[in-house]
Amino acid sequence: MNFRYSTPIVLAALSGGVLSAALAIASGDEEMTTTSLPSPLTDQDFLYDGAPDASLVELGRTLFFDPILSGNKNISCGTCHDPAFGSGDGLALGIGEGGIGAGPDRTTADAVLGRVPRNAQPLWNIGARSYVSLFHDGRVEALAAKGSTGAIRNPAGSDLPSDVSSPLAAQAFFPVTSPIEMAGQYGESQMANAAHHESRREIWDMLAQRVAAVPTYLDMLRAAFPKVEIAGDVEFLHLAEALAAFQAEAFRADQSPFDVVLRTGDPTYLPLETQAGLDLFYRAAGCARCHSGPLLTDHQFHAIVVPQIGPGTGEPSLVTLFPKGVR
Structure with a gap:
């Protein structure tokens, strides 16, 4: 049984590497721009x-x-x-x-x-x-x-x-x-x-x-x-x-459209609006500052100042609150 899945471009957090590949993206009538992308995953990355x-x-x-x-x-x-x-x-x-x-x-x-x-x-x-x-x-x-x-x-x-x-x-x-x-x-x-x-x-x-x-x-x-x-x-x-x-x-999931772009350096594999989103992600929006690398993560822990709402880690133990258990 093979569970190797392809993933959507938005969730292409499923790759790795550090080297960069040049990518030219056309957006409407704007001039071509160059965006630096991470290198694709290889077998040795696993x-x-x-x-x-x-x-x-x-x-x-x-x-x-x-x-x-x-x-x-x-x-x-x-x-x-x-x-x-x-x-x-x-x-x-x-x-x-x-x-x-x-x-x-x-x-x-x-x-x-x-x-x-x-x-x-x-x-x-x-x-x-x-x-x-x-x-x-x-x-x-x-x-x-x-x-x-x-x-x-x-x-x-x-x-x-x-x-x-x-x-x-x-x-x-x-x-x-x-x-x-x-x-x-x-x-x-x-x-x-x-x-x-x-x-x-x-x-x-x-x-x-x-x-x-x-x-x-x-x-x-x-x-x-x-x-x-x-x-x-x-x-x-x-x-x-x-x-x-x-x-x-x-x-292992490194067959998404994003991964194909990383391997080929060819953005035309993506629809035009997706190319524009990729350019925004890596440039003006600054998403890649944290969502970096082909896995789209910097592998660090970040305090994002969002309070915990409801139960979870750090809440009083249910053993203390309900010694006989809860449903």
Whole structure:
């Protein structure tokens, strides 16, 4: 199954690079102007140089859509990052454990102790090497990009395996340990109880054992990782690396009209009004000061002075306000 999508010009935040290409744009009777554009993405701009091993991708694809990675076996990565909804869920605040339905129609079925305090981020081009900070607050970050030793800053500290290959693989370690995302609520299962006590290693070990106990998965793991021979060889690191490979391959999206312009340097591929918008974006409007590079981001965090309205990160815990849960 191939999930590589083309994207609209407006959302062509799905490319990368730093070099510039000259682009001449005609706008009505105005003289031709020159706009400097970023260079297009290449395979080398993505993890695995754009070609992850097929067996690793297939393992990751199967795991991504399998609820086996959740404490109660009722929610998968693809529940919130649904390709049918642009690899998100269409909700302002995601509903993990205790939810039913998909996308904007997903709602809580059972009493829950909280909703995910942010929306599910789309995964387009998440496998680009330039994404070194992940999650809304950047709590998983490759420090090598900051001039450090190559370690990955993360909420688990030294509990995270030191040989995790990328921030994208490191990211996969954490939704499965969150009670409101995938692990479940206290009292529901051994995994949910471990999540309540923040026993991350215990959760990772239980998930590795659970997956390895499935003969089909063990065969897939052997195919993807030559050093895996028996179920006891399987670690959550193997699952995380497979999930990263799948996302890097499946959600790569560098075939939009914008990407074509970057590769060819030919603006006439776009309608005239779109050419004018591109010129405005990179020149008079100054949009590219922040939305820079072919991914249309500077990868920085910005305080935009917009107050939080309604629930979300920083709000009082629902556990405190409603000890018995809410619907």
